[in-house]
Amino acid sequence: MAAPMELSCWGGGWGLPSMHPESLTVMAYAKFSGAPLTVNTINNSWRARRGDVPVLISEDIVISQPAKILNFLRKQKYNADYELSAKQGADTLAYIALLEEKLLPSLLHTFWVDAENYCSVTKPWFASSITFPLNLYLPGKMSREALNRILLTRGGPPLYTLTEVEAQIYRDAKECLNLLSKRLGTSQFFFGDTPTTLDAFVFGFLAPIYKVCFPRVHLQEHLKQLPNLCRFCDDILTCYFRLTASDPALIISLQMDDNLRKSPQHPPRKLKTLKLAAGGEEGSPLNRLSP
Numbered sequence: 091m092a093a094p095m096e097l098s099c100w101g102g103g104w105g106l107p108s109m110h111p112e113s114l115t116v117m118a119y120a121k122f123s124g125a126p127l128t129v130n131t132i133n134n135s136w137r138a139r140r141g142d143v144p145v146l147i148s149e150d151i152v153i154s155q156p157a158k159i160l161n162f163l164r165k166q167k168y169n170a171d172y173e174l175s176a177k178q179g180a181d182t183l184a185y186i187a188l189l190e191e192k193l194l195p196s197l198l199h200t201f202w203v204d205a206e207n208y209c210s211v212t213k214p215w216f217a218s219s220i221t222f223p224l225n226l227y228l229p230g231k232m233s234r235e236a237l238n239r240i241l242l243t244r245g246g247p248p249l250y251t252l253t254e255v256e257a258q259i260y261r262d263a264k265e266c267l268n269l270l271s272k273r274l275g276t277s278q279f280f281f282g283d284t285p286t287t288l289d290a291f292v293f294g295f296l297a298p299i300y301k302v303c304f305p306r307v308h309l310q311e312h313l314k315q316l317p318n319l320c321r322f323c324d325d326i327l328t329c330y331f332r333l334t335a336s337d338p339a340l341i342i343s344l345q346m347d348d349n350l351r352k353s354p355q356h357p358p359r360k361l362k363t364l365k366l367a368a369g370g371e372e373g374s375p376l377n378r379l380s381p
């Protein structure tokens with residue numbers, strides 16, 4: 091009998107099972123491959139000191155980072171890619187690399203660096219999911235890590251103007267979305283009628299951009315001009331993540347959304363220049379797609 095597997099991840103909102111791209115990627119892959127995961131969403135009883143989620147626990151094995159979790163699931167015979175050819179496998183790696191290079195910086199910026207989005211949506215939502223005093227510290231830490239990652243890949247010494255960096259990363263992101271839309275075409279999934287690893291990663295990146303209601307929606311506006319990518323996200327949510335009115339995840343999501351509406355917010359700070367924040371960490375976005 092297979093050992094039970096539990097996945098700890100950030101919870102959902104705005105019709106998503108998770109707001110967190112990494113968590114969403116793993117959850118989608120588990121659905122596609124049939125892996126029997128017990129999903130535990132982070133709530134106010136969570137006491138971990140870092141934002142390293144999702145985390146998979148199976149007996150005495152603890153695994154974090156989406157790439158490692160997916161590899162573990164494959165070793166347990168839950169493989170969403172078993173029908174792919176060698177060329178399709180190579181294409182999967184190439185498109186995931188495209189996502190991390192072209193789309194990830196804008197995703198991080200939208201959630202964690204854009205002052206208005208961060209102050210009005212990202213910070214209060216994530217803070218509402220964790221206990222005091224971590225809710226005063228962890229969102230800021232995640233924001234600084236996101237800023238560092240953007241600057242390490244897109245900035246140039248010694249200072250970086252917000253306007254220049256922002257313009258470049260959103261140009262790259264729109265180019266990436268156009269390429270993904272062209273590759274998907276009229277197909278249901280990227281390699282035909284069956285979802286694979288690539289579909290899980292694309293869904294994990296796109297669904298938060300598509301669904302979360304931010305005040306500044308640079309990328310969302312462009313994504314909504316690509317109907318096949320929007321249909322791709324909607325189909326996966328409908329087929330694999332349908333929530334009923336009595337579903338605990340939906341109840342928690344609605345409660346958090348209500349808390350956000352009632353929560354007083356600080357006005358966003360205007361950022362004129364970007365500097366590399368202290369405590370930045372380098373790492374492969376393929377292993378850690380978001381803070």
